[in-house]
Structure formats: structure tokens, C-alpha cells
Amino acid sequence: MPVRLLQEKLSSSYTTTTPITVPPKGSLQNEGEKLEKISLYLAEDIRPEMKDDIYDPSYQDAEGPRPKLEYVWRNIILMGLLHLGALHGLTLVPTCKFYTWLWAYFCYWTSIEGIGAGAHRLWSHRTYKARLPLRLFLIIANTMAFQNDVYEWARDHRAHHKFSETDADPHNSRRGFFFSHVGWLLVRKHPAVKEKGRTLDLSDLRAEKLVMFQRRYYKPAVLLMCFILPTLVPCFCWGETFLHSLYVATFLRYAVVLNITWLVNSAAHLYGYRPYDKNIEPRESPLVSLGTMGEGFHNYHHAFPYDYSTSEYRWHINFTTFFIDCMAVLGLAYDRKKVSKAAILARVKRTGDGSHKSD
Numbered sequence: 507m508p509v510r511l512l513q514e515k516l517s518s519s520y521t522t523t524t525p526i527t528v529p530p531k532g533s534l535q536n537e538g539e540k541l542e543k544i545s546l547y548l549a550e551d552i553r554p555e556m557k558d559d560i561y562d563p564s565y566q567d568a569e570g571p572r573p574k575l576e577y578v579w580r581n582i583i584l585m586g587l588l589h590l591g592a593l594h595g596l597t598l599v600p601t602c603k604f605y606t607w608l609w610a611y612f613c614y615w616t617s618i619e620g621i622g623a624g625a626h627r628l629w630s631h632r633t634y635k636a637r638l639p640l641r642l643f644l645i646i647a648n649t650m651a652f653q654n655d656v657y658e659w660a661r662d663h664r665a666h667h668k669f670s671e672t673d674a675d676p677h678n679s680r681r682g683f684f685f686s687h688v689g690w691l692l693v694r695k696h697p698a699v700k701e702k703g704r705t706l707d708l709s710d711l712r713a714e715k716l717v718m719f720q721r722r723y724y725k726p727a728v729l730l731m732c733f734i735l736p737t738l739v740p741c742f743c744w745g746e747t748f749l750h751s752l753y754v755a756t757f758l759r760y761a762v763v764l765n766i767t768w769l770v771n772s773a774a775h776l777y778g779y780r781p782y783d784k785n786i787e788p789r790e791s792p793l794v795s796l797g798t799m800g801e802g803f804h805n806y807h808h809a810f811p812y813d814y815s816t817s818e819y820r821w822h823i824n825f826t827t828f829f830i831d832c833m834a835v836l837g838l839a840y841d842r843k844k845v846s847k848a849a850i851l852a853r854v855k856r857t858g859d860g861s862h863k864s865d
């Protein structure tokens with residue numbers, strides 16, 4: 507049900523027939539609770555621009571068994587080969603030139619920011635605004651990360667938030683660690699992902715020329731930014747061997763970035779405390795934050811998806827927030843949305859699991 511309809515339904519049901527303090531009985535009670543919940547979520551949102559990443563507890567899985575898994579063999583083979591290449595890359599790390607290590611780390615950092623500061627905080631959630639030079643950097647960095655183009659990434663991600671832990675969530679963590687980590691990329695999407703994905707408002711992304719430009723030229727751009735450039739720079743700039751460069755700076759670096767990003771969908775939905783909302787699966791995972799430079803405070807992030815820091819705090823295990831703040835000093839980032847301490851504490855009190863430091 508669209509959020510607007512829910513809001514209308516909520517206000518009519520509560521103002522005309524049912525006082526808020528007395529929930530309706532039976533099945534209506536559940537319906538009433540869900541509407542109350544979503545209205546609270548919406549009331550807490552601090553962005554006027556978009557709402558389609560706010561959790562919708564009224565959506566539930568259809569009854570009956572899931573359709574049979576359809577494997578995508580091309581992805582299974584390519585992913586297998588990449589990981590074999592990365593394992594071989596591991597054995598070459600000790601014999602790499604020092605500058606190749608630095609370069610591989612630089613490419614890792616760039617890719618992580620292309621996902622964290624770009625696809626995630628800017629384009630999926632619109633938690634801050636960025637001027638053209640920063641958006642240019644982020645779209646290039648995002649292309650280096652090669653995790654589908656920004657349009658597709660943001661569509662999947664908004665569905666992940668809105669229909670969290672249902673079949674319409676592309677990496678539904680209720681289907682286990684492996685499925686939410688990488689398995690979802692190796693099989694055809696569940697029909698509910700496609701059906702509900704189509705209902706999302708993506709007009710802001712379609713209106714952004716840079717995002718559409720990346721989508722249009724995605725394949726050659728990925729070939730250049732994720733594979734050719736990271737391999738050629740060490741060969742030409744400091745005489746690294748082609749194989750060291752290919753296996754370490756390209757295959758190993760790409761596989762590490764992928765797995766660290768995927769941990770947000772797997773580990774951070776399965777292990778950790780839920781200080782902000784014990785009713786949802788996402789959890790606080792400082793280790794995942796370390797690898798992703800700030801994306802592991804996942805219970806907070808699903809509770810407040812519009813906060814530009816994806817965390818209650820700013821620079822605590824969160825290089826991406828530091829990066830966005832530096833960009834703000836340069837005038838390249840602005841309108842950063844931050845949830846007030848009062849709103850956070852109210853939520854902790856209302857739905858937290860008791861592990862917040864204020865408890």
C-alpha cells in the first residue's frame with residue numbers, strides 16, 4: 507500500500523473511529539499497530555524530498571512456498587573465477603612493490619566511498635546534497651566498485667529498507683547468511699522484488715543526468731575503471747609486473763571490496779545489538795563499520811535511514827562521515843541531515859533492546 511494511502515487511512519481510522527490510546531481489537535489491532543508504526547516512522551523523517559526508503563511494516567510475504575531457485579550460471583562462474591583470482595592474488599601480496607600496495611589500498615578506499623558516500627548515502631537515501639565536482643568523483647568511484655549502476659543499486663536498496671526481511675527485499679536476511687551475502691546475486695530475483703521494486707519512486711534518480719549517463723555507458727565504464735585502469739597504473743607508473751598488478755590491485759582488491767560491502771547485508775543483519783529498535787533485524791556491527799568506513803551501524807541506519815552519518819555519532823569508526831564533512835568545508839557537500847539527540851533517545855526508550863549507553 508503506498509505510504510500516502512496509509513497516511514490517509516491512518517488519519518481517518520484514528521480521528522473518526524478509534525482513539526490512539528485504545529487500539530482496535532482482533533485483526534484490526536494488528537492493522538492499527540502497523541499503521542501507527544509507519545506513521546511514527548514517517549513523522550520522524552526529516553527529509554521533504556523522499557520517503558520511499560522508510561520501512562513499511564504493512565507489507566508481508568504471500569502465503570505458500572517460494573518459487574524454485576533459478577541459478578544464473580554466468581554470475582556463478584564469473585564470481586567463482588574472481589574469487590579464485592583473488593586467492594592467487596593473496597599469495598602474490600608479499601612480492602608486490604610497495605607502491606602497488608598503496609595503489610590497491612587507494613582503489614579500495616575509492617570504491618568504498620563510491621558505494622558508501624555515493625550510491626548509499628547520497629543517491630539511495632538523499633541524506634545530503636552534493637555539487638557537481640563531488641558527484642563526478644562519486645560516480646567514477648562508484649563505477650570502480652562495480653556493484654551494478656547507481657540507479658539499480660539505489661532501487662534495490664530502497665526496496666531493502668522499505669520491505670526489509672520479506673521476499674521483496676532483494677537480499678532478505680531471513681534466507682540465511684549465504685543468500686544475503688552473495689547468493690542473491692547468483693539466482694534470479696524473487697518475483698516480489700520485481701513487483702514491489704516497480705512501485706518505488708525513483709523519479710529523483712531518473713532526473714539526474716549523471717546517474718543516467720553512468721547507466722547508459724556502464725559496461726565500458728566498468729571495464730575501464732574497475733579492471734583496465736587499476737591494472738595498468740602500477741605497470742606503467744612504477745614498473746610492476748602485469749600479473750602482480752592484475753591479481754592484487756584488480757582481482758584481490760575488487761573481491762575484498764565486494765565481500766566487505768556484502769557483510770552489511772549479511773553479518774550486520776544477523777549479529778550484534780539492537781539499541782535503537784529491537785523489532786527489526788539490522789544490528790550494530792563495529793567490525794563491519796571498520797571495513798566499510800562507517801556503514802555497519804545498521805540498527806541505527808534502518809531506524810533512521812535519512813541520517814547522513816548512518817550512525818548516531820559522526821566520526822566514530824566512520825571515515826565516510828569525515829569525508830562528507832571535509833567536502834562540506836570545501837562547499838561541495840551541503841544540507842547534511844542529522845537526527846536530533848532528543849529524537850534518538852526517544853526512539854531508544856520506545857523500541858531499544860536496552861544495550862544503548864543511556865540505558
Ligand SMILES: [Zn+2]
Pocket residue numbers: 666770771775788804808
Ligand atoms: Zn540493511
Ligand SMILES: [Zn+2]
Pocket residue numbers: 626630631663667807811
Ligand atoms: Zn541504507
